[in-house]
Amino acid sequence: MLGMEGSVAHRNESAEHSGDRSLHFDPFTLRVDLDFGVFIPDANILLDLYRLPPHHRAELSDALWTVVDRLWVPHQAMSEVLNVRPGVMETFRREIGNRSRAVAADYDKLEFLVRRDMREWRIDKPDADHVILSLRAAKLHYQQIADSRGNEVPAQAEQKMIADVTKEIDRLTTERVGAPPEEQERARWIKDSQRRVVDRRPPTAADRGKREPIRHNDCLIWHQMLKFAREHGRGRPIVLITRDLKEDGWVEYRDRRPSGAHPLLVEEMHAAAGSRFVVITAQHLLSYVHEQRTTLWRGDRGWGPDADQGTLRPIRSLLPWNE
Structure with missing residues (x-):
């Protein structure tokens, strides 16, 4: 099963029925979440396609393409990518x-x-x-x-790499980026983020030391995820892929280590959309995709031309524009 160390957690079914929203490490439930969830890459994951060495860049790109039919990018996250990438290196x-x-x-x-x-x-x-x-x-x-x-890449090769990765990100995210919020909607979300700074609530609490308006970026992403989950999620898990594991941000810390999605965000997502909120890193995505390709799912007969002999579990589209 997929490893659960460090940065992935969510609620189990018994906890859900008892009203306990605490996090735990259940590989089976996580596997179900990843099989049926919507994958949302944070801006730092897309920007890592520029930063990683070629081999690791290819692995991450391949993993994102493997789940592309269930990929969605908040408008705020894509805006951050567009703002940063001219000087990303x-x-x-x-x-x-x-x-x-x-x-x-x-x-x-x-x-x-x-x-x-x-x-x-x-x-x-x-x-x-x-x-x-x-x-x-x-x-x-x-x-x-x-x-x-x-200083891994010579200047000329670096420019070509940047151009190639830019095209790759554009292809990967075409028709998968959320619409920009309306002006009043954005103002309301910023106001909520300001309250979270005062109350030390996630995800803004982790960025309270940053200047305005950058400190509110994660909260804008959060509200866009909530809106997507309400309007299109249909109760499916919302899976954020990120390497931003600051305390009081996306994740909760236990024993001074990130232990999974912050319980306040888990509760908020459940109340708003009836969906689980799951936080994973790129490494968890890579492990999941690897299992998709190496595991024989005998329960999936009928999903492909070779179904009578069992097939690799396909990643089927769950997003509205692909249904």
């Missing part, structure tokens, strides 16, 4: 540089603490020097990896 390199400097600073702090302990514990100088040199070697290795990630 520069932004990516800047992010890598910021992370590299932050990690280097942490290594320097760690070296200071280790030196202090070596002195207090009266550790022999050769042993103490070995520990310090090991830390410095690890720091250097990390910085070399970070530098290589930021």
Whole structure:
């Protein structure tokens, strides 16, 4: 079954009937959710098609195409992609540089603490020097990896890659992007997001430190998902694919680790549309697609020309414009 570690969770049926909306890790229920749900890629997932190395980019693209008949993109998420992608690689390199400097600073702090302990514990100088040199070697290795990630593609090849990925995203999302909200509707959603900042409620709570109006982007995506679920979801699970796992955002944290869709959002989606809200990462999508291609589903006889011998489970369209 699909692995459940880290970032995927939802309610089980017994909890639903008892009124308990708490999250749990049930691989079987997740599999059902993914078999019948609508997949919604966050902006960061689409932008990762630019950022990933070629092999991983191809894997993610292939996975998204595999579920394309059940793919829908909120207008706000697509707007973020369009706004960011002209300078997506520069932004990516800047992010890598910021992370590299932050990690280097942490290594320097760690070296200071280790030196202090070596002195207090009266550790022999050769042993103490070995520990310090090991830390410095690890720091250097990390910085070399970070530098290589930021300079993997020559400038000319990078421009071609950007053009190719842009075409791929455009093809992938054609007729699958939600309509922009009306002005009054957007104003109402922004006002709700402002209340969520004050009340520390997801998904805006995670971005309360950002400036206006960027802090409201996730809440706009959330309201567009709620609207889609009410109007077109027909009770099907709403599956957000994201790598944004900040606390008090899309996910809940337990024991300082992301443990699944935030229960307040799970409850809100259920109340608004009668749908489950599920959060997965790209890795969970890749695992699911891999299982689709390697598992023989004997219960699916009649779905294809070779149905009398059993077939691979097809991913059938569940969206209104494909029915």
